[in-house]
Amino acid sequence: xxxxIDINRTITISLPGAxxxxxxxxxxxxxxxxxxxxxIALPGLGVTIPVITGDPEAGWVGETEKKPVKRGxxxxxxxxxxxxxxxxxxxxxxxxxVPALYDAIVxxxxxxxxxxFDATVFGGTAPGSNFDTLGSCTAQSIxxxxxxxxxxxDADIAAHDGILNGWVLAxxxxxxxxxxxxGNDRPLFINSVAEGAVPMILGxxxxxxxxAYTAETAAxxxxxxxxxxxxxxxxxxxxGVKIAISDQATLTxxxxxxxxxxxxxxxxxAEIEVGFRCDTxxxxxxxxxxxxxx
Numbered sequence: 001x002x003x004x005i006d007i008n009r010t011i012t013i014s015l016p017g018a019x020x021x022x023x024x025x026x027x028x029x030x031x032x033x034x035x036x037x038x039x040i041a042l043p044g045l046g047v048t049i050p051v052i053t054g055d056p057e058a059g060w061v062g063e064t065e066k067k068p069v070k071r072g073x074x075x076x077x078x079x080x081x082x083x084x085x086x087x088x089x090x091x092x093x094x095x096x097x098v099p100a101l102y103d104a105i106v107x108x109x110x111x112x113x114x115x116x117f118d119a120t121v122f123g124g125t126a127p128g129s130n131f132d133t134l135g136s137c138t139a140q141s142i143x144x145x146x147x148x149x150x151x152x153x154d155a156d157i158a159a160h161d162g163i164l165n166g167w168v169l170a171x172x173x174x175x176x177x178x179x180x181x182x183g184n185d186r187p188l189f190i191n192s193v194a195e196g197a198v199p200m201i202l203g204x205x206x207x208x209x210x211x212a213y214t215a216e217t218a219a220x221x222x223x224x225x226x227x228x229x230x231x232x233x234x235x236x237x238x239x240g241v242k243i244a245i246s247d248q249a250t251l252t253x254x255x256x257x258x259x260x261x262x263x264x265x266x267x268x269x270a271e272i273e274v275g276f277r278c279d280t281x282x283x284x285x286x287x288x289x290x291x292x293x294x
Contacts, residue, residue: 023241030114120133244267
């Protein structure tokens with residue numbers, strides 16, 4: 001049954017369960033981080049999660065000998081939910097058609113939420129101290145020797161007791177790998193030019209995300225992808241997606257301003273509370289174009 005929405009004022013509404021779940025599901029599908037990391041239940045006040053820092057060891061024993069007692073070591077991290085929000089303007093045609101509005105929300109909002117979440121995890125500014133990012137993890141260049149850089153990432157993750165089980169490539173990283181060839185000019189990472197994608201690297205699956213790219217600066221090379229042991233990364237969300245609708249606000253979009261009332265539009269604000277924690281030592285970032293500074 002459709003829910004009546006009054007958009008002549010700013011209101012907060014609860015989406016029908018199916019719509020809210022679909023937005024969250026599509027956000028998870030669009031986010032490379034959410035598709036690779038483990039999901040846990042996240043209470044509104046946060047949660048303490050165990051982090052394994054050492055594994056127990058088994059040992060061989062004789063028939064009457066004492067069995068070895070080898071305890072694993074644990075540390076803890078606090079995961080705190082932080083609010084991730086996006087505002088999307090719509091034309092007034094949706095005022096008369098609530099089902100069409102729900103369809104548009106499902107189509108447009110998940111990609112925006114996923115892109116920002118990925119960009120933050122992959123080196124953006126953390127929303128708080130209890131949110132991990134991968135911006136400072138070990139870097140491996142794939143610009144001139146792509147295969148060597150990928151193997152180096154695998155080796156470094158293994159050296160920190162991790163198992164590389166997933167890659168994330170920005171479009172710029174994908175382009176570097178597609179251009180890598182052997183001595184006979186045959187592509188290294190695809191079987192034919194008809195494929196147009198890199199589905200696996202060193203036996204691990206590849207996801208693509210625009211959020212995994214950071215342009216080169218005077219002090220740092222461009223970041224074009226990430227590799228890691230995703231069993232050591234977790235995220236959580238609180239409840240579903242919260243929606244507020246207004247036709248009275250003025251929005252700032254970059255350098256332009258949108259007056260909703262004047263332009264016969266309204267805007268939808270979507271919010272989710274999400275947290276992320278990981279062991280950054282079992283992740284590597286892949287770099288491309290060299291920094292611009294000397």
